[in-house]
Amino acid sequence: MTVPIAIQLSHIHTVLGGRVIHDDISLQVATGEVLALVGGSGSGKTTLLQHMIGLTEPAAGSVTVLGERPGQMSFMRQRALRRRLGVVFQFGALFGSLSVLENVMLPLKAARMPADVASMVARLKLDEVGIASADLHKPPSALSGGMVKRVALARSLALDPELLFLDEPTSGLDPLSAQSFVDLILETRQRHQLTAVMVTHDLARMRRLVDRVAVLADRKLVAIGTLAQICQVQHPFIQSYFGAEFATTAGGNPPATSGRDAAGES
Numbered sequence: 001m002t003v004p005i006a007i008q009l010s011h012i013h014t015v016l017g018g019r020v021i022h023d024d025i026s027l028q029v030a031t032g033e034v035l036a037l038v039g040g041s042g043s044g045k046t047t048l049l050q051h052m053i054g055l056t057e058p059a060a061g062s063v064t065v066l067g068e069r070p071g072q073m074s075f076m077r078q079r080a081l082r083r084r085l086g087v088v089f090q091f092g093a094l095f096g097s098l099s100v101l102e103n104v105m106l107p108l109k110a111a112r113m114p115a116d117v118a119s120m121v122a123r124l125k126l127d128e129v130g131i132a133s134a135d136l137h138k139p140p141s142a143l144s145g146g147m148v149k150r151v152a153l154a155r156s157l158a159l160d161p162e163l164l165f166l167d168e169p170t171s172g173l174d175p176l177s178a179q180s181f182v183d184l185i186l187e188t189r190q191r192h193q194l195t196a197v198m199v200t201h202d203l204a205r206m207r208r209l210v211d212r213v214a215v216l217a218d219r220k221l222v223a224i225g226t227l228a229q230i231c232q233v234q235h236p237f238i239q240s241y242f243g244a245e246f247a248t249t250a251g252g253n254p255p256a257t258s259g260r261d262a263a264g265e266s
């Protein structure tokens with residue numbers, strides 16, 4: 001049985017500030033899959049995520065998300081598509097002037113849900129991510145970094161998205177909070193059978209969560225595949241980034257794959 005494609009990037013070319021960031025990048029994300037985007041600092045991971053979310057457009061190439069082309073749609077259709085996507089930004093991006101509860105109610109109210117229903121749904125989502133009722137009326141500034149991420153996750157799940165995007169979900173967290181946030185994402189993925197794309201520098205902690213890894217370097221997608229496949233790719237960045245730890249523990253080791261071949265991207 002063929003698994004439907006949730007995201008398709010074809011021949012993406014991105015130029016920012018006169019500099020080429022992506023040069024002919026193509027990849028697919030299957031429905032139900034969790035893909036991690038990794039690469040050195042400035043390799044264009046966040047920008048690629050933004051293309052998928054529809055926040056920015058590439059200079060050339062096409063982005064298809066849930067069968068739609070965000071760059072070629074009316075504003076109304078783009079807005080409808082956005083509601084099918086959940087996004088957890090790197091530092092949570094909570095509104096400082098709103099309480100925890102109000103932050104999570106925001107997308108629900110924007111979708112024209114009555115305030116009492118929005119409040120009930122937001123409370124359920126916050127409970128799901130482990131935020132206690134005593135914290136609902138606090139401002140984000142009164143929360144720990146781990147709690148901010150949890151609230152951001154609750155907000156991203158408010159409208160039951162089909163796709164979840166996470167930018168550096170563990171950045172800025174101490175090791176314990178980072179581990180507990182990864183466990184929460186894992187539970188969330190299982191509960192909602194989510195398709196997700198995440199940018200991460202913390203693959204060691206994410207490995208249980210991730211089905212495939214896409215590696216960006218030298219403006220290209222230099223490899224995409226399971227961790228075991230990636231570890232066998234002979235590329236200087238991959239060898240230094242993944243190092244001995246991944247190479248010896250990735251396990252399984254099906255034939256090495258690189259570039260677009262691993263997922264059959266066109």
Ligand SMILES: Nc1ncnc2c1ncn2[C@@H]1O[C@H](COP(=O)(O)OP(=O)(O)OP(=O)(O)O)[C@@H](O)[C@H]1O
Pocket residue numbers: 016017021039040041042043044045046047048199
């Ligand atoms: N609006 C912009 N104008 C000009 N250059 C930009 C813009 N946004 C990003 N860049 C540059 O594009 C490159 C890719 O940025 P991006 O944030 O996608 O990289 P990244 O791989 O996510 O980096 P990091 O891991 O450090 O967060 C960087 O060199 C960045 O400085």
